[in-house]
Amino acid sequence: MKRVKKMQYESPKSIDDAISLISNSPGNVRLLAGGTDLLVQMQSQVADPDLVIDIKNIKEMKEFKKEDGVYTVGAAVTGMEIIEHEEFGSDWPGVVDGVKLIGSIQIKGRASMGGNLCNASPAADSIPAMIASGASAVIAGPNGRREVLVEDFIKGPGKTSLKSNEILLSVKFPIKKPNSSGAYLRFTPRTEMDIAVVGVGINVTMSDSGICEEAKVSIGAVAEKALVVEDAATALVGNKITDEIIENFISKVRASARPINDKRGTVDFRIQVIGVIAKRALKMALERIR
Amino acid sequence: MTRRHIEAKINGDNCDFLCESNETLLSVIRNQLQLTGTKEGCSTGDCGACSVMLDGRLVCSCLTLAVEVEGKNIDTIEGMSNGEDLHILQRKFLEHAALQCGICTPGFLIAARALLEKNPNPTETEVRYWLAGNLCRCTGYHKIVEAVLDAAEEMRG
Amino acid sequence: MSDTVAYEEKKLKIIGTRPIRPDGVDKVTGRARYGADINLPGQLFGSVYRSPYPHAIIKSIDVSAALAIPGVKAAITGDDFEDMPSQFIPVGEMVVNFRDMTRNVIAREKALYDGHPIVAIAAISESIAKEALKHIKVDFEILPHVIDVVEAMKPGATLLHEEQYTLIERKRLGSEPTTESPPKEPSNIAKRLTWEKGDIENGFSKAHIIIEKEFNTKPVHQGYIEPHATVATCTEDGQVEVYTCSQGHFVIRSQCAKLLGIEVSKIKVIPTELGGGFGGKNNVYLEPLAIMLSKIVHRPVKMVMSRNEVFRATGPSPAGHVKVKIGCDKNGNIVAADAQIDMQSGAFPGSPLPQATITCFTRYDIENVRVIGHDVTTNRPKVAAYRAPGAPIAAFGVESVMDELAEKLSIDPLDLRIMNAAKEGTQTYYGVTFPQIGFLETLKRAKAHKNYNIPLEKNQGRGVATGFWMNIGNDTTSSLNVNDDGTIALTIGTIDVAGGSRSSLAMMVAEEFGIDSDKVRVTTGDTSQLGFNFVTAGSRGTFAGGIVAILAARKAIEECKIRAAKTWNVPLDEVVWEDGYARPASSNVGGFDPLSLADIAKNATKTGGPIAGHSEKNVQGAGPGFGTQIVDVEVDKETGSVKILRHTVIQDAGKAIHPAYVEGQYQGGAVQGIGWALNEEYIYGDDGKLQNTGFLDYRVPVASDVPFIDTDIVEVPNPYHPYGVRGIGEVPIIPPTAAIANAVYKATGIRFNSLPLSPPKVLAAITKK
Numbered sequence A: 001m002k003r004v005k006k007m008q009y010e011s012p013k014s015i016d017d018a019i020s021l022i023s024n025s026p027g028n029v030r031l032l033a034g035g036t037d038l039l040v041q042m043q044s045q046v047a048d049p050d051l052v053i054d055i056k057n058i059k060e061m062k063e064f065k066k067e068d069g070v071y072t073v074g075a076a077v078t079g080m081e082i083i084e085h086e087e088f089g090s091d092w093p094g095v096v097d098g099v100k101l102i103g104s105i106q107i108k109g110r111a112s113m114g115g116n117l118c119n120a121s122p123a124a125d126s127i128p129a130m131i132a133s134g135a136s137a138v139i140a141g142p143n144g145r146r147e148v149l150v151e152d153f154i155k156g157p158g159k160t161s162l163k164s165n166e167i168l169l170s171v172k173f174p175i176k177k178p179n180s181s182g183a184y185l186r187f188t189p190r191t192e193m194d195i196a197v198v199g200v201g202i203n204v205t206m207s208d209s210g211i212c213e214e215a216k217v218s219i220g221a222v223a224e225k226a227l228v229v230e231d232a233a234t235a236l237v238g239n240k241i242t243d244e245i246i247e248n249f250i251s252k253v254r255a256s257a258r259p260i261n262d263k264r265g266t267v268d269f270r271i272q273v274i275g276v277i278a279k280r281a282l283k284m285a286l287e288r289i290r
Numbered sequence B: 001m002t003r004r005h006i007e008a009k010i011n012g013d014n015c016d017f018l019c020e021s022n023e024t025l026l027s028v029i030r031n032q033l034q035l036t037g038t039k040e041g042c043s044t045g046d047c048g049a050c051s052v053m054l055d056g057r058l059v060c061s062c063l064t065l066a067v068e069v070e071g072k073n074i075d076t077i078e079g080m081s082n083g084e085d086l087h088i089l090q091r092k093f094l095e096h097a098a099l100q101c102g103i104c105t106p107g108f109l110i111a112a113r114a115l116l117e118k119n120p121n122p123t124e125t126e127v128r129y130w131l132a133g134n135l136c137r138c139t140g141y142h143k144i145v146e147a148v149l150d151a152a153e154e155m156r157g
Numbered sequence C: 001m002s003d004t005v006a007y008e009e010k011k012l013k014i015i016g017t018r019p020i021r022p023d024g025v026d027k028v029t030g031r032a033r034y035g036a037d038i039n040l041p042g043q044l045f046g047s048v049y050r051s052p053y054p055h056a057i058i059k060s061i062d063v064s065a066a067l068a069i070p071g072v073k074a075a076i077t078g079d080d081f082e083d084m085p086s087q088f089i090p091v092g093e094m095v096v097n098f099r100d101m102t103r104n105v106i107a108r109e110k111a112l113y114d115g116h117p118i119v120a121i122a123a124i125s126e127s128i129a130k131e132a133l134k135h136i137k138v139d140f141e142i143l144p145h146v147i148d149v150v151e152a153m154k155p156g157a158t159l160l161h162e163e164q165y166t167l168i169e170r171k172r173l174g175s176e177p178t179t180e181s182p183p184k185e186p187s188n189i190a191k192r193l194t195w196e197k198g199d200i201e202n203g204f205s206k207a208h209i210i211i212e213k214e215f216n217t218k219p220v221h222q223g224y225i226e227p228h229a230t231v232a233t234c235t236e237d238g239q240v241e242v243y244t245c246s247q248g249h250f251v252i253r254s255q256c257a258k259l260l261g262i263e264v265s266k267i268k269v270i271p272t273e274l275g276g277g278f279g280g281k282n283n284v285y286l287e288p289l290a291i292m293l294s295k296i297v298h299r300p301v302k303m304v305m306s307r308n309e310v311f312r313a314t315g316p317s318p319a320g321h322v323k324v325k326i327g328c329d330k331n332g333n334i335v336a337a338d339a340q341i342d343m344q345s346g347a348f349p350g351s352p353l354p355q356a357t358i359t360c361f362t363r364y365d366i367e368n369v370r371v372i373g374h375d376v377t378t379n380r381p382k383v384a385a386y387r388a389p390g391a392p393i394a395a396f397g398v399e400s401v402m403d404e405l406a407e408k409l410s411i412d413p414l415d416l417r418i419m420n421a422a423k424e425g426t427q428t429y430y431g432v433t434f435p436q437i438g439f440l441e442t443l444k445r446a447k448a449h450k451n452y453n454i455p456l457e458k459n460q461g462r463g464v465a466t467g468f469w470m471n472i473g474n475d476t477t478s479s480l481n482v483n484d485d486g487t488i489a490l491t492i493g494t495i496d497v498a499g500g501s502r503s504s505l506a507m508m509v510a511e512e513f514g515i516d517s518d519k520v521r522v523t524t525g526d527t528s529q530l531g532f533n534f535v536t537a538g539s540r541g542t543f544a545g546g547i548v549a550i551l552a553a554r555k556a557i558e559e560c561k562i563r564a565a566k567t568w569n570v571p572l573d574e575v576v577w578e579d580g581y582a583r584p585a586s587s588n589v590g591g592f593d594p595l596s597l598a599d600i601a602k603n604a605t606k607t608g609g610p611i612a613g614h615s616e617k618n619v620q621g622a623g624p625g626f627g628t629q630i631v632d633v634e635v636d637k638e639t640g641s642v643k644i645l646r647h648t649v650i651q652d653a654g655k656a657i658h659p660a661y662v663e664g665q666y667q668g669g670a671v672q673g674i675g676w677a678l679n680e681e682y683i684y685g686d687d688g689k690l691q692n693t694g695f696l697d698y699r700v701p702v703a704s705d706v707p708f709i710d711t712d713i714v715e716v717p718n719p720y721h722p723y724g725v726r727g728i729g730e731v732p733i734i735p736p737t738a739a740i741a742n743a744v745y746k747a748t749g750i751r752f753n754s755l756p757l758s759p760p761k762v763l764a765a766i767t768k769k
């Protein structure tokens, strides 16, 4: 006789407990933060876990702190908590731009940046912003902790560098440079409740004399994962941001996009619009420095 | 282990229920607690009809597991009015004819109350963006936005 | 017109005010019970195994593994239903081919679209029911499929129905309709329908300017937020009770009776509150399956669709391919108009072709007209009605061409329409001669509207377009009882499809009696309580429901007068009814104190028994509805994104019983039109599967996508309604697509002939330019 499979749910209180649960459970194990990806996948039967481990009752996962200028955002901190953190918003406005765009208020009431990262959708809104900010992922595993840059953490659609017995603990942001700021912008057909057709995260540091000293640019939804566009950053660094420089910057962004045709957009459209959105994001970031 | 026993507070009352681990909060609210005012329009977080407050946060109950709410406070549409008195938002929705079929209405009311608690003086644009996670196919949103703005004004006094 | 109820001008007390709707408190408190809110003791849960392929032969079905799961109680397939011959049978006021309907409810020899039901099962819980679906084995032979309407019409296209031969019908104004013998070869073209008036060749020969264009629209879904839901019980002695959220419980009853071979009297359908329908809940989907499952297990079976199922397997509007050709003389008078409308009907014939072809040019008074329509089967879900079914598709083409003509002739686009507008006495190409209508008034009010004269900025544009819907009456019943305290219980058989018709009907009855509208309690009766009612569609709820409610009220008032005459012992004709009281007709009658409705009701037992009135009628005299809309857009030329800045709806309501609900219809319809114009579309993969089966990728407008929708209610009374009511629900969705395309033209200089005007399409055109 057949039996209907029963999913198990655990809600450990410590990282160690969580790791030992993952390590010792046979079958399909999934971590649960806000569940706004996982539950959708379960509803549509894309995911069919035997065990779900809720990480929200682990204190560290909900920590949101600034120490010596370094922010640590626990993997399960929700979008709304991030948006409501005024100081974080003034230090990392681009990241907050990205988080603000994740779904509705309802979705952000649960969705975490950590979940956005681990779900590793090529169109995830907070990822290009995190990359542009130089953020890194703090990972816990049976043998301790390690840190990798967000751009190295993401491997492909739905793929990360997490090993099967590892957990994302938090996202760490470097000390913010003076005279720097960032922005994230995306294009969607609707004003809200939509998935990015293209997205651009950017961070720039300017000198007092208006020369770009440092820049980092990341583009989303135009490749299998968010890309770092070094050429576009190089086009800015060492220069005053003139129209000409911006044109060059745009063409570098476009050149590095390698999108596909799908239900959300065409190749031509994406390449065209990623340049436009990059330009607007750049201007927004510069505006914020002033 | 089969079903899980969960204790929580719903609209201020203690309650407990048994659920499967993969059951959603929406399913428990509607089917076990028989609070059918919270609606299901999509079960994928897209329509907002299932909006409830979870420990003071506006969330989609269709994307929350019932097992997660152990010890938490849940507020649904059934707890919005106070005895004979409708909440100002409920009254304004009626006065402005801000509902037609009404299937979206509980979700809009819960979401709008969450907005006004946070921002008592929202602009039209802020109302529209805050409510973007609630779909309404009947009204074109016009009268809903009007009702929320009017309620905000009255609540500010 | 005989058999109509005439308009009378009178001073109104209730009508035109804005009382709070009777269903309102239940809806703001979560108490209102919709389809999925109904639960019955002992109920089972049904779920449906659906075809994963757009076109496939079903070679065999094995449900044994599913049935072996503990808790699974029954499984049914197409074989459990009687097959039906292919013929058109009038049932429930619709002409239905039950061969097709039974196959749409559950597939027989072939699966014809992605999502086509193949097996239905009932189990003791939802999760077991869902799990059981995974254990159903169907052996498919996959066939080539055809999704696009133009492709489907080509010779040699994959056939959905090997026995389908084009039905050819021609209707020439002034002549009897003719039919031609069908072609020898089968095809996906189920029907070819032609309307003709005058001589178009000759007409075009007199034209100074002719514009001819082709247009394409995509299927769009009604997008009601409430998924289909039903609970059905069939007892051991064959009595069936069905709760369902539909727009027409009597029609659901008729269709179920026929599909299941059950007598109509054995089925009772109880309507729940309806969470939106817009035409999509006029037909059966789950109900016959739930009844059949319950027939096996004799327990209530509850079935609720997921959003995915709603998108994949319930009726969207058709896609249309439309050719429009209009010729004008130098002054802008239209001399001839010609159109071809190819509409995909989905897996079975029956698109809203009649409505599309009838409404196509009907806003204008044109001597020479031809409209040819094709009804084309494709591997998509069978289309269903969607607000003004068919009309927006035709209007998109016609109103775009009108705009171009106005431009070429250097005439204001509203003036061109004013010159050619249909008015009282205009005979349409489908035969009807218009009574008093308000089209010209809407156009003139549009021209004078402040929103037509606001200056625009760079990248902005303003467009106008118009819409027409004939509106309908049809079978409608109501029963009215005067309670012993003088309040009124009105039972109606139409569904309050959301617009607030319960409130409007209460207001009309209150106006008749001269009492407050909150003294009238309106309830929708189940099918055992009233005579047959047609589906609440075609903007008939307030019009037709209103007429039978008024007639029922008038009968009850007449009875009240009889009771007063009895009480006073005077002849009946010496009693009048005024403002809620029976009064002596004049002082000569005697010095009697007026008797209120409450007085009369209190003494009803003594004067002869309870007082009631009822009315059953095939309501005639629906007033044609017309509207004009003005839209301002701003185009982001770098991204192709179109933003709606202002949107103004000016429409003839005949009489707005409850103005807020009229505005609500205008606003809701306009925003659905905005969705149709900008972002909504069914997206199919090469594999014939629907790719956007949820609200995240099927993009209905959200609150931040749209501005306030300004409304202006024109009131030109319908001569065939006591208060002048016309239907108003359909018209608002007709103009937006063309109005927006015309506005985008003004902003960009580019004419768009295909919907939606999604950013990639707009940007590609701007870049090419």
Ligand SMILES: Cc1cc2nc3c(=O)[nH]c(=O)nc-3n(C[C@H](O)[C@H](O)[C@H](O)COP(=O)(O)OP(=O)(O)OC[C@H]3O[C@@H](n4cnc5c(N)ncnc54)[C@H](O)[C@@H]3O)c2cc1C
Binding pocket: A030, A031, A032, A033, A034, A035, A036, A037, A038, A039, A040, A055, A075, A076, A101, A102, A103, A104, A107, A110, A111, A112, A113, A114, A115, A116, A117, A118, A119, A123, A124, A125, A126, A162, A166, A167, A168, A169, A193, A194, A195, A196, B044, B045, B046, C696
């Ligand atoms: C209606 C709707 C709209 C949306 N709109 C957007 C949008 O506009 N932009 C966007 O980017 N996203 C969007 N999303 C997707 C989703 O909300 C985000 O990706 C969100 O950030 C996910 O966070 P979560 O906490 O809910 O993740 P969860 O669903 O809890 O987890 C996501 C994935 O990460 C894994 N995971 C979670 N935490 C950890 C951890 N600490 N360590 C290892 N693995 C972990 C989970 O197992 C799961 O596979 C939308 C979703 C919905 C339902």
Ligand code: FES
Binding pocket: B039, B040, B041, B042, B043, B044, B045, B046, B047, B048, B049, B050, B051, B060, B061, B062, B063
């Ligand atoms: S049902 Fe939860 S968002 Fe639609």
Ligand code: FES
Binding pocket: B098, B099, B100, B101, B102, B103, B104, B105, B135, B136, B137, B138, B139, C225, C275, C276, C498
């Ligand atoms: S009132 Fe019907 S969906 Fe909002």
